[in-house]
Amino acid sequence: MTVLVVADLLQGPENAAVAPATLNTVAAAAKIGGDIHVLVAGQNVGGVAESAAKIAGVAKVLVADNAAYAHALPENVAPLIVELAKGYSHVLAPATSNGKNILPRVAALLDVDQISEIISVESADTFKRPIYAGNAIATVQSSAAVKVITVRTTGFDAVPAEGGAAAVEAIAAAHDAGQSAFVAEQLAQSDRPDLSAAKVVVSGGRGLGNGDNFKHLYSLADKLGAAVGASRAAVDAGFVPNDMQVGQTGKIVAPQLYIAVGISGAIQHLAGMKDSKVIVAINKDEEAPIFQVADYGLVGDLFEAVPQLQELL
Numbered sequence: 001m002t003v004l005v006v007a008d009l010l011q012g013p014e015n016a017a018v019a020p021a022t023l024n025t026v027a028a029a030a031k032i033g034g035d036i037h038v039l040v041a042g043q044n045v046g047g048v049a050e051s052a053a054k055i056a057g058v059a060k061v062l063v064a065d066n067a068a069y070a071h072a073l074p075e076n077v078a079p080l081i082v083e084l085a086k087g088y089s090h091v092l093a094p095a096t097s098n099g100k101n102i103l104p105r106v107a108a109l110l111d112v113d114q115i116s117e118i119i120s121v122e123s124a125d126t127f128k129r130p131i132y133a134g135n136a137i138a139t140v141q142s143s144a145a146v147k148v149i150t151v152r153t154t155g156f157d158a159v160p161a162e163g164g165a166a167a168v169e170a171i172a173a174a175h176d177a178g179q180s181a182f183v184a185e186q187l188a189q190s191d192r193p194d195l196s197a198a199k200v201v202v203s204g205g206r207g208l209g210n211g212d213n214f215k216h217l218y219s220l221a222d223k224l225g226a227a228v229g230a231s232r233a234a235v236d237a238g239f240v241p242n243d244m245q246v247g248q249t250g251k252i253v254a255p256q257l258y259i260a261v262g263i264s265g266a267i268q269h270l271a272g273m274k275d276s277k278v279i280v281a282i283n284k285d286e287e288a289p290i291f292q293v294a295d296y297g298l299v300g301d302l303f304e305a306v307p308q309l310q311e312l313l
């Protein structure tokens with residue numbers, strides 16, 4: 001039994017690197033058992049492959065270095081994985097934008113069911129995954145010859161990025177389907193940590209009232225070294241951009257500390273943050289459902305509480 005993990009790469013012409021989500025996916029692969037191989041597909045990714053070879057528990061790194069795989073275009077990467085998949089019992093990728101873009105195509109081309117966003121491995125063919133926005137957990141068993149799985153990274157603690165010494169093997173195959181081309185990307189620039197990987201997240205909701213008031217959260221976050229997130233209501237109202245949305249249709253986060261400010265705690269928001277280790281809620285409505293999941297709750301006006309908290313910090 002050998003598991004292929006499709007590495008997610010942080011894009012950037014000079015500083016491409018393995019995304020942290022890959023380390024959680026390797027942890028899921030380790031729970032399945034057997035050898036773990038990691039596929040690094042991209043352009044000029046020799047350095048990335050070298051760093052992937054150091055990931056604890058990885059036996060081999062396959063590196064497909066070709067212009068066709070730049071920017072993880074799924075039309076090109078999926079056929080590569082399909083070609084490799086025949087030698088594997090499982091193909092895993094993190095449930096990131098890239099993983100969710102590529103793996104369904106792989107499953108379709110292999111004519112197997114994809115198992116999405118697993119949060120635990122029960123055995124080599126049985127997995128747990130959330131359904132109904134996390135209100136129920138399904139246990140699913142697969143009889144597919146190759147199990148194609150995306151991994152909810154918050155369900156697995158990352159393996160160490162260092163300590164391994166895997167062999168690196170170049171893959172010559174280049175698949176350019178010619179169906180899509182990379183045009184441009186607009187990257188949100190921020191000095192704060194990445195929302196999905198941050199240890200502390202401060203999130204704001206409709207209670208903030210407008211985008212300008214998010215400045216209270218930005219300065220609180222800077223004191224804590226935190227990322228800033230938001231509810232969908234805050235995003236829909238135009239207070240903040242949608243890459244800050246946490247929840248069922250936003251990002252799934254599980255930091256050490258999640259501070260929800262002026263967020264009611266709708267089930268779709270909880271779906272994105274309820275696995276956080278410690279949850280703090282600030283809300284003026286003591287009946288707000290966020291208090292049902294909060295470890296620490298402060299009933300009060302956020303415009304008084306947040307500046308006071310900052311002052312104390």
Ligand SMILES: Cc1cc2nc3c(=O)[nH]c(=O)nc-3n(C[C@H](O)[C@H](O)[C@H](O)COP(=O)(O)OP(=O)(O)OC[C@H]3O[C@@H](n4cnc5c(N)ncnc54)[C@H](O)[C@@H]3O)c2cc1C
Nearest residue numbers: 205206207231232233247248249250262264268269284302
């Ligand atoms: C299919 C679907 C998908 C969805 N996906 C998501 C998702 O991914 N993420 C998400 O967040 N939502 C999602 N939603 C929306 C979700 O149902 C809620 O509407 C949304 O989360 C509410 O955001 P909110 O808590 O900021 O706003 P509200 O529910 O309006 O809550 C605002 C809160 O702020 C408090 N407040 C107001 N003023 C103050 C003050 N001065 N001090 C302290 N507290 C104050 C209020 O008491 C209230 O509890 C989805 C909905 C659907 C139908």
